[in-house]
Amino acid sequence: MGIAKVDSIIDKYRAEPGSLTSILQDIQAEHNYLSKPALIKVSERVGLPLSQAYSLATFYKAFSLEPRGRHLISVCLGTACHVRGGVRIKEKIERDLKVHAGQTTKDKMFTLQTVNCLGCCALGPIVVIDGQYHGQATQPKVGSILKKYKKVHEGERGEAG
Amino acid sequence: MRAKEVKRVRSPEDLEALRDSIVSRRDPNKPCITVCSGTGCHAYGCESVTEAFIDEVKKQEIEGKVDIKTTGCHGFCERGPITVIHPEGIFYQRVTVEDVPEIISETVVNKNIIERLLYVDPNTGQKIVYERGVPFYKKQNRLIFGNNGLIDPTSIDDYVALGGYSALSKALYDMRPEGIIDVIKASGLRGRGGGGFPTGRKWESCRRADGDVRYVVCNADEGDPGAYTDRSLLEGNPHSIIEGMIIGAYAIGSNQGFVYVRDEYPLAVRNLSVALRQAEDYGLLGEDILGSGFDFQIRINRGAGAFVSGESSALMAALEGRVGEPRAKYIHTVERGLWDRPTSLNNVETWANVPLIIERGPDWYSKIGTEKSKGTKIFSLVGRINNTGLVEVPMGITLGEIVHDIGGGIPNGKKFKAVQTGGPSGGCIPESLFDTPVDFERLTEVGSMMGSGGMIVMDEDTCMVDVAKYFLGFLEEESCGKCVPCREGIRQMYHILTDITEGRGQPGDIELLEELSRVLRDASLCALGATAPNPVLTTIRYFREEYESHIKDKRCPAGVCKELIHYSIDQDRCNGCGACLKVCPQHVISGQKKEPHTLSQDECIKCGACYEACKFDAIVIE
Numbered sequence: 001m002g003i004a005k006v007d008s009i010i011d012k013y014r015a016e017p018g019s020l021t022s023i024l025q026d027i028q029a030e031h032n033y034l035s036k037p038a039l040i041k042v043s044e045r046v047g048l049p050l051s052q053a054y055s056l057a058t059f060y061k062a063f064s065l066e067p068r069g070r071h072l073i074s075v076c077l078g079t080a081c082h083v084r085g086g087v088r089i090k091e092k093i094e095r096d097l098k099v100h101a102g103q104t105t106k107d108k109m110f111t112l113q114t115v116n117c118l119g120c121c122a123l124g125p126i127v128v129i130d131g132q133y134h135g136q137a138t139q140p141k142v143g144s145i146l147k148k149y150k151k152v153h154e155g156e157r158g159e160a161g
Numbered sequence: 162m163r164a165k166e167v168k169r170v171r172s173p174e175d176l177e178a179l180r181d182s183i184v185s186r187r188d189p190n191k192p193c194i195t196v197c198s199g200t201g202c203h204a205y206g207c208e209s210v211t212e213a214f215i216d217e218v219k220k221q222e223i224e225g226k227v228d229i230k231t232t233g234c235h236g237f238c239e240r241g242p243i244t245v246i247h248p249e250g251i252f253y254q255r256v257t258v259e260d261v262p263e264i265i266s267e268t269v270v271n272k273n274i275i276e277r278l279l280y281v282d283p284n285t286g287q288k289i290v291y292e293r294g295v296p297f298y299k300k301q302n303r304l305i306f307g308n309n310g311l312i313d314p315t316s317i318d319d320y321v322a323l324g325g326y327s328a329l330s331k332a333l334y335d336m337r338p339e340g341i342i343d344v345i346k347a348s349g350l351r352g353r354g355g356g357g358f359p360t361g362r363k364w365e366s367c368r369r370a371d372g373d374v375r376y377v378v379c380n381a382d383e384g385d386p387g388a389y390t391d392r393s394l395l396e397g398n399p400h401s402i403i404e405g406m407i408i409g410a411y412a413i414g415s416n417q418g419f420v421y422v423r424d425e426y427p428l429a430v431r432n433l434s435v436a437l438r439q440a441e442d443y444g445l446l447g448e449d450i451l452g453s454g455f456d457f458q459i460r461i462n463r464g465a466g467a468f469v470s471g472e473s474s475a476l477m478a479a480l481e482g483r484v485g486e487p488r489a490k491y492i493h494t495v496e497r498g499l500w501d502r503p504t505s506l507n508n509v510e511t512w513a514n515v516p517l518i519i520e521r522g523p524d525w526y527s528k529i530g531t532e533k534s535k536g537t538k539i540f541s542l543v544g545r546i547n548n549t550g551l552v553e554v555p556m557g558i559t560l561g562e563i564v565h566d567i568g569g570g571i572p573n574g575k576k577f578k579a580v581q582t583g584g585p586s587g588g589c590i591p592e593s594l595f596d597t598p599v600d601f602e603r604l605t606e607v608g609s610m611m612g613s614g615g616m617i618v619m620d621e622d623t624c625m626v627d628v629a630k631y632f633l634g635f636l637e638e639e640s641c642g643k644c645v646p647c648r649e650g651i652r653q654m655y656h657i658l659t660d661i662t663e664g665r666g667q668p669g670d671i672e673l674l675e676e677l678s679r680v681l682r683d684a685s686l687c688a689l690g691a692t693a694p695n696p697v698l699t700t701i702r703y704f705r706e707e708y709e710s711h712i713k714d715k716r717c718p719a720g721v722c723k724e725l726i727h728y729s730i731d732q733d734r735c736n737g738c739g740a741c742l743k744v745c746p747q748h749v750i751s752g753q754k755k756e757p758h759t760l761s762q763d764e765c766i767k768c769g770a771c772y773e774a775c776k777f778d779a780i781v782i783e
Contacts, residue, residue: 016482017482018481018482019482020482021462021465021479021482022462022463022482024465025424025463025465052483055484056465056483056484059467059484059485059486059641060464060465060466060467060485061465061466061467062424062465062466063465063466077386078386078387079386079387079543079544079581079584079615079617079631079632080386080387080543080544080549080617082386082628082631083544083545083617083619083623083628084544084545085769085773088768088769088770088773091768092768092770095746095768115425116384116386116468116635117385117386117387117388117389118200118425119200119201119389119392119393119425119426119541120200120201120203120204120238120389121201121238121387121389121541121543121544121549122201122238122239122241122543122549122550123201123204123205123238124543126204133203133204135204135205138773139744139768139769139770139773140744140770140773140774
């Protein structure tokens with residue numbers, strides 16, 4: 001993880017304490033998580049206690065203190081998706097990947113999270129994988145989508161081996 | 162798309178000249194294909210449809226003879242991707258890439274209608290050709306939302322061509338700040354974020370508060386699950402919000418504005434950023450706006466995912482770069498808000514109403530709606546409803562009209578149960594109250610609230626105890642934990658509801674929930690805690706028998722609560738197709754092909770896969 005990149009992000013916001021959240025958002029986007037060295041660096045350079053950076057990092061859902069998987073799966077559990085059976089979809093993915101929502105698979109391939117309303121309720125229940133929307137999700141549909149992703153990776157691993 | 166070398170608009174006359182030149186360059190009779198690019202249509206794949214149109218126009222060699230425009234959300238998300246062919250207004254729905262060549266050759270070139278792409282009214286079986294004829298739109302009054310379908314959100318010229326920024330010009334040149342506040346007060350506009358506080362009075366308090374620096378804030382941290390009205394406005398017509406904010410800032414005496422947008426709305430951030438840049442390039446934002454000497458800047462801040470940060474004092478803390486937690490309300494944010502300066506925070510939809518009121522006057526505006534709730538309100542009509550989408554209705558329309566006439570009723574012949582408004586702060590309203598008009602006071606009277614615009618329809622398959630638990634689970638996660646009643650109260654209520662849904666309910670639980678609700682309402686620091694009991698109280702009030710079934714009979718009448726149900730196969734209905742057997746992850750279903758199957762309860766995890774897979778209603782939940 002390049003700490004130089006962290007510096008350039010802090011520079012972009014002129015190390016303003018008021019921009020702490022934006023700085024952390026950019027680091028999160030760049031590195032996929034907020035590492036301890038990155039948080040220390042930020043707090044030193046903007047001149048705020050580490051506890052304050054940590055409090056932001058743990059308060060907001062967009063931040064993660066652990067590396068996320070290569071693919072981010074978001075299951076919408078907004079009210080509309082909930083009444084259309086979003087929970088059953090979430091449970092199906094949990095069973096298939098053997099993780100609970102909020103966790104990352106052991107091979108660091110997938111991180112599963114739940115979100116509250118993505119604003120496309122007409123297509124509910126909705127699953128988003130790496131920004132791609134899969135609407136009107138059913139258990140078999142989600143199962144085969146996950147299989148496709150897994151297959152691609154097995155193929156990659158095969159080539160590497 | 163940054164306009165190069167644009168001429169800055171330095172006076173109202175310049176603005177009119179600009180408008181004339183844009184309009185004169187456009188031929189109103191030239192065919193224009195608009196493809197809806199709202200979030201819903203995006204998810205349906207509208208981008209590839211747009212690309213296909215661009216390619217096909219080249220292929221059929223009619224470049225320059227037809228315009229292709231991507232617009233904001235048209236509202237009728239259920240039928241996406243939506244394509245409207247102008248000038249006729251031909252409405253095609255569920256358009257795919259494969260349909261594109263035919264649309265170009267048949268409709269655009271030969272002016273023929275393609276029947277199969279038309280919307281069919283499910284009630285009459287009639288095919289509807291024009292957008293204005295679709296029943297979904299008929300009872301709506303799309304004052305704020307209507308231009309979404311006509312404007313490319315990344316083109317300021319589109320907005321200006323439709324009269325955009327003329328309200329700003331009127332406000333800066335023909336009105337005094339106090340006069341603007343009087344107009345907003347007289348219009349009866351109330352905050353669209355949920356609270357319903359009179360906007361004009363808020364502005365007035367902010368203007369009168371001590372201090373030399375003032376701020377205006379646009380709350381676009383739309384957090385209510387099931388609501389995406391603000392998102393679609395920001396994505397589809399960002400200039401209407403910018404124009405409203407500049408007018409508000411001028412009235413209040415502010416030179417700096419902020420838009421706090423949810424992190425989950427990247428397209429809204431993108432379109433708003435483009436719009437801000439274009440407005441600055443034209444001299445409609447920034448220094449010396451329209452040559453009037455008034456300066457105003459707008460900055461965008463992205464939220465980082467916290468529901469409570471949509472609360473006004475919490476949002477201001479978040480804007481300051483601190484943790485977005487609310488504070489006690491004895492200090493008003495209009496007096497001491499952002500950085501302790503007088504601040505007026507208004508919701509996206511509220512800001513979008515402002516140019517309209519200035520343009521057409523408070524008398525015209527206040528004729529729409531009820532005695533105390535004026536204008537229109539946009540709702541996202543979602544859940545178990547045929548016509549899912551965004552609807553803009555005049556205040557005073559009844560819930561029944563929205564659900565039946567606009568929403569087209571419940572799918573699959575199911576029975577309607579309730580409509581939920583107001584997000585986690587609102588409540589569930591039963592069918593017996595369907596004549597309730599949409600009005601701030603009336604919705605509060607029935608135990609719910611207007612909220613920011615979520616309207617979720619529930620049918621007989623929805624368990625009301627589960628819904629109450631769902632909202633409390635949401636709020637438990639989102640409570641910031643600063644005050645005890647909210648932090649501990651919600652958790653305890655959630656535990657009690659979990660017990661009830663898992664068969665451990667006891668007599669007295671309902672009363673205990675009611676008692677805790679009173680404490681939360683009276684003692685919480687902010688509205689998140691104070692309104693948290695609403696989903697519980699309304700479901701107890703209108704669906705008490707469902708709670709009692711769970712507690713006394715250990716039954717979930719809707720067949721939702723896992724611990725209280727079991728799945729079985731109806732031997733008479735099952736034809737042995739094997740669909741359930743194939744999807745069962747536990748392999749607990751057995752049977753010969755074409756013979757009725759059986760399901761063994763022991764290892765069943767009640768995942769519902771068989772229920773979803775069965776096409777013959779043979780899976781029974783009891």
